[in-house]
Amino acid sequence: MALAAPATGSPSVSDLLRAGREHYQRGEIRRAIAIFQAGLALAATVSIGVAVDGVADLHAALANAFMLCDDIASAAENYKAALRVAPHLVACWCNLGIVHQRSGMVQDAISLYLEALRRNPGHRPSRTNLVQALVATRQFAIARTLLLELLEEAPDDADLRNQLGKVCFELGESGEALAQFERAVALAPEQAENFYWIGAIRQARGELEAARSAYDRAVQVHPILRRPAVKSPPAFRALALFAPFVGNTPVEFLFKDCAYQTSILSLLPGSQPDIGLFAREADVVVNLVSDADQGAKVLPLAMAIARSLGKPVVNDPAKIQNTTRDATAAALAGIDGCRVPRTDRIAAGEGLPAGLDLAFPLLARRAGMHGGDVFEKFEDVAALAAFLAAQADHDRYVIDYIDYRSVDGFFRKYRFLFIGGEILPYHLAIGDDWKLHRDSTEMGRHVWMQDEEECFLRDPEQVFGAAHYEALRLIRDRIGLDYFGIDCGLDRDGKLVVFEVNASMLVHDQNPEFPYKDLYISRIKVAFDAMLGRVARGN
DSSP, X not given: OOOOOOOTTSOOHHHHHHHHHHHHHTTOHHHHHHHHHHHHHHHTTSOTTXXXXXXXXXXXXXXXXXXXXXXXXXXXXXXXXXXXXXTTOHHHHHHHHHHHHHTTOHXXXXXXXXXXXXXXXXXXXXXXXXXXXXXXXXXHHHHHHHHHHHHHHOTTOHHHHHHHHHHHHHTTOHHHHHHHHHHHHHHOTTOHHHHHHHHHHHHHTTOHHHHHHHHHHHHHHOSEEEEOOSSSSOSOEEEEEEOTTSOBOOOTTTTSSOSSEEEEEEOXXXXXXXXXXXXXXXXXXXXOBOOTTTTTTTHHHHHHHHHHHTSOEESOHHHHTTOSHHHHHHHTTTOTTEEOOOEEEEOTTOOOOTTOOOOSSEEEEETTOOTTTTEEEESSHHHHHHHHHHTTTSOEEEXXXXXXXXXXXXXXXXXXXXXXXXXXEEEEEEESSSSOOGGGSOGGGOHHHHHHHHHHHHOGGGTSOHHHHHHHHHHHHHHOOSEEEEEEEEOTTOOEEEEEEESOOOOOOOOTTOGGGHHHHHHHHHHHHHHHHHHHHTO
């Protein structure tokens, strides 16, 4: 039975749709929502089939308005309602994909974008959003193909150039990435992010003057590099302090797909950040300057900014200052069952101190270096003195050598991450040389090594007993940082051997040869996000 049509002179469904759109265009979103809802209520009273298109348009318009209010649940409900009535509305398929992507359901978003493109292969918003979803799921080769197609249609689109630069970088094509970012700069010099990328790539290539110039331009345009949260509204806002040209905590993995907004502030000599502005944008400050040797000059600036903001701080710069190798060795001395090699610092320009007790073999390395660079073992004083002389322009460390070879003849180096109160395993490196670096081992060729690493990740307490964990907890307490790592081993007597303790250790999720690691590495990300949330909330 059909219901009566509205009385003559009353607004129709189309009238309410038009009025709601007018308020929407004027930015009066709440008023627009009320009118769209009134239109839907009216449509429910008229004859079946009379206002099908109007109902679909009202649901779509209402969903768009809810999106602007960050009410993505209501937006999703109305996009779905519109599509039930009018499945030909390509924009609704695309926008529903955006809702899913913002909710963290990226694979579902990809399916929705593809449905939109099945109905209209040329729909540009669906294509550009599909690129973002492909990047989020690390399908970089497909994303590049789609970006190249889009750029054929719009070669002067700076945003597309920026995205292609990022994709090329992920694919290991740094030269092409640099070319795309430079093209983006030429098209949109007001976009600071491209300068940051140019600076980072040129720095990695050793082109330091060009890198400095790019960073300077970036700070002039905007000192903050913002990354929106994957969900709306963000759970909280984190302001990260980053210093080009010195060691920083690697956060590409940690800051990926966050439910919170991240803003990265670059600290350059002579910079004078607007403390008031940043304080309004941050719930927690994350100090990324992590190398106490490389960052000696910038850590006081980071400390001053962190304290001026009046927000809770993760990895207080003052505590980072106490994590040089010699300071760490002194701080960890005397822990039962723990062997911390004696570490002596030799200032730039100085030779071996008179009376220094030398027991060979000894290790020596340049201060501020990581990953085995400028780091050697010496069997006699002549070779050690020659190394120190060759590196005389820098501070250097002389370190006791501890033989940590296992009974089977292999060396094993374990990495843990300290995250708040948690101690989580990250990897195990097994090799036949004392200078052990995970990427230089042959673990990809030996199943038994992979099995041993997986067992360690799954149940580290099978390797590290109660006494070892007590030592690790004491190390955590003495270092006092919120987030940092330790590289350690076990000698043949079962004692914990400490190699390195700092907040500069790399954590990443790119392990295609070792997929068994994914579950355990994801726990590190979960723990990091939870720790930041607790600090941001003050508990």
